[in-house]
Amino acid sequence: MRPESGNHRAELDAIGWLIGVYLVGPIPLDVTISRAEQFLDRASADPWTQAEILQGLGVLHAQAGRIADARAAVVTMNSIQFLHPAHLIRCFATVLAGLTGSLLAPATGSPATFA
Numbered sequence: 001m002r003p004e005s006g007n008h009r010a011e012l013d014a015i016g017w018l019i020g021v022y023l024v025g026p027i028p029l030d031v032t033i034s035r036a037e038q039f040l041d042r043a044s045a046d047p048w049t050q051a052e053i054l055q056g057l058g059v060l061h062a063q064a065g066r067i068a069d070a071r072a073a074v075v076t077m078n079s080i081q082f083l084h085p086a087h088l089i090r091c092f093a094t095v096l097a098g099l100t101g102s103l104l105a106p107a108t109g110s111p112a113t114f115a
Helices: 008-024 029-042 047-063 067-083 087-108
Strands: none
Touching: 008 029, 008 047, 029 047, 047 067
C-alpha cells in the first residue's frame, strides 16, 4: 500500500473488489490465493485491509480444499476485528464466515467451527 500516492483508499477498494472477483472468476485457485497473499503482505500496516483480504482468502482456501488454512485465515481475521472493531466489517465477515462454513461442511462432513 502506498499512502503517499494520494489514492490509498481507491487502491484498497480495488484490492477488495479483486478479491471478490477471485472468489467467482475463472482464474485458477492457486493463482488467486498467491495474489491474495501478496496483497496481504503489502497490507501489513493496515489492519482493515488485512481483515478484508483475509475474509476472501479464507473462502479461497476453502474452495481449494485447504480447510486448515481457511480456518486460520478466519481466526486471524476475527482477531484483527476484535482488536479494531467495526460493525460494518464485522457484519460482512459474518456473511463470509457463513459462506466459508457452508463450503467447509461438505468437505468435512460437519458444520465448520472457527474457534
